[in-house]
Amino acid sequence: MPADTLTSDIDRFKQAALTCPIPAAVELIGEKWAFLILRGAFNGLHHFEEFQAGLGIARNILSDRLSKMVAGGILARSADPNDKRRVIYSLTPKGEGLLPVVLALRQWGEQWGYGNMQILLADRRDLRPVRKICVQAHDGRELKLSELTWIDRDGEGLFSTAAE
Amino acid sequence: MPADTLTSDIDRFKQAALTCPIPAAVELIGEKWAFLILRGAFNGLHHFEEFQAGLGIARNILSDRLSKMVAGGILARSADPNDKRRVIYSLTPKGEGLLPVVLALRQWGEQWGYGNMQILLADRRDLRPVRKICVQAHDGRELKLSELTWIDRDGEGLFSTAAE
DNA sequence: TATATAAGTTGCGATTTGCAACGAATAATA
DNA sequence: TATTATTCGTTGCAAATCGCAACTTATATA
Numbered sequence: 001m002p003a004d005t006l007t008s009d010i011d012r013f014k015q016a017a018l019t020c021p022i023p024a025a026v027e028l029i030g031e032k033w034a035f036l037i038l039r040g041a042f043n044g045l046h047h048f049e050e051f052q053a054g055l056g057i058a059r060n061i062l063s064d065r066l067s068k069m070v071a072g073g074i075l076a077r078s079a080d081p082n083d084k085r086r087v088i089y090s091l092t093p094k095g096e097g098l099l100p101v102v103l104a105l106r107q108w109g110e111q112w113g114y115g116n117m118q119i120l121l122a123d124r125r126d127l128r129p130v131r132k133i134c135v136q137a138h139d140g141r142e143l144k145l146s147e148l149t150w151i152d153r154d155g156e157g158l159f160s161t162a163a164e
Numbered sequence: 165m166p167a168d169t170l171t172s173d174i175d176r177f178k179q180a181a182l183t184c185p186i187p188a189a190v191e192l193i194g195e196k197w198a199f200l201i202l203r204g205a206f207n208g209l210h211h212f213e214e215f216q217a218g219l220g221i222a223r224n225i226l227s228d229r230l231s232k233m234v235a236g237g238i239l240a241r242s243a244d245p246n247d248k249r250r251v252i253y254s255l256t257p258k259g260e261g262l263l264p265v266v267l268a269l270r271q272w273g274e275q276w277g278y279g280n281m282q283i284l285l286a287d288r289r290d291l292r293p294v295r296k297i298c299v300q301a302h303d304g305r306e307l308k309l310s311e312l313t314w315i316d317r318d319g320e321g322l323f324s325t326a327a328e
Numbered sequence: 329t330a331t332a333t334a335a336g337t338t339g340c341g342a343t344t345t346g347c348a349a350c351g352a353a354t355a356a357t358a
Numbered sequence: 359t360a361t362t363a364t365t366c367g368t369t370g371c372a373a374a375t376c377g378c379a380a381c382t383t384a385t386a387t388a
Contacts, residue, residue: 011210013218020281021273022203030196030279039186042184044173048335058377063336073276085334085385096309097272100297102186104264109185112237112258117184122315123301129315131302136295137287140304143294145260151286151293162288210329212366227367249354251363 014141028072029098031059039102041075041091048087074098104133175252192236193262197229203266205239205255212251238262268297 069075075096080086120129134142233239238259244250284293298306
């Protein structure tokens with residue numbers, strides 16, 4: 001056994017956390033209002049007043065969050081050509097990439113009794129609802145937590161079970 | 165056209181938001197530390213001191229968040245039979261259900277340059293990494309935002325595009 | 329011209345955060 | 359057994375953040 005072998009869960013966690021993207025991602029959208037703004041954007045909201053009235057958020061907080069989300073590349077800020085008073089906030093490709101996160105949380109909330117939306121996301125081609133988001137194996141099989149493990153990025157080294 | 169037809173994006177949004185589970189879900193885990201605690205739990209952390217040292221969170225805040233997550237049914241609090249000083253915090257099935265959310269956010273973060281973890285989640289059977297989480301049609305096809313629309317829960321009524 | 333709307337900003341009291349120190353119960357050690 | 363260490367908190371306090379209401383600026387409308 002090498003001398004630098006990590007022995008405890010916490011050592012392994014701290015080691016893995018060093019390059020984990022989650023802390024930085026959470027700084028951007030791991031906050032109540034940022035997440036609700038994101039949901040609003042996916043639901044077609046584009047303007048300051050829409051977000052303000054739609055979410056019931058204080059104007060200064062909304063201003064702050066929109067700025068941070070624009071700075072973080074999630075939203076783009078553009079002028080409305082038809083009305084120079086208005087500003088259009090729209091999702092960037094990077095922001096659109098968060099749809100699985102938003103949808104997974106919505107589905108979890110529905111499953112655990114926090115509400116059921118009257119409208120559903122569906123495939124535009126056949127109007128059938130989208131699948132429930134889940135963790136899948138390479139061949140598409142759904143994987144439960146007990147069927148998962150951690151592997152080293154470069155192939156082989158399995159070092160701990162994911163579900164402990 | 166019926167008299168109560170909703171015309172503006174914001175009216176439609178407010179109508180849909182009335183029963184949306186996301187606000188309640190966000191109250192529980194839509195917060196920096198709650199989300200990082202959840203990530204820690206998925207990575208095998210179980211004890212107060214592990215979370216504290218692993219995340220660098222203040223003790224009073226950690227205490228508050230753990231209580232709320234236990235009250236919210238995400239974590240379970242149990243006594244350690246081998247050491248009566250210790251408390252074991254473990255994921256409930258409800259908490260485990262948040263794995264797609266955590267994983268989707270991690271994958272998003274990796275895609276957009278917030279870090280790359282050395283270890284990956286994999287299928288325990290063949291040690292092949294899990295798929296990238298995405299929105300899928302009923303038949304498993306990946307759907308982009310432009311291929312999505314909203315439908316009414318009871319079947320037909322399509323009323324707006326998802327990607328505007 | 330006068331009024332309304334959109335997108336913020338400012339001031340201020342209330343809440344939340346983060347740090348450090350303290351405390352009680354249990355375990356390990358000398 | 360006596361002493362020290364560990365574990366899981368709590369408490370006090372200063373700093374940062376939040377949320378409300380009022381104000382500002384620029385543009386559109388009547």
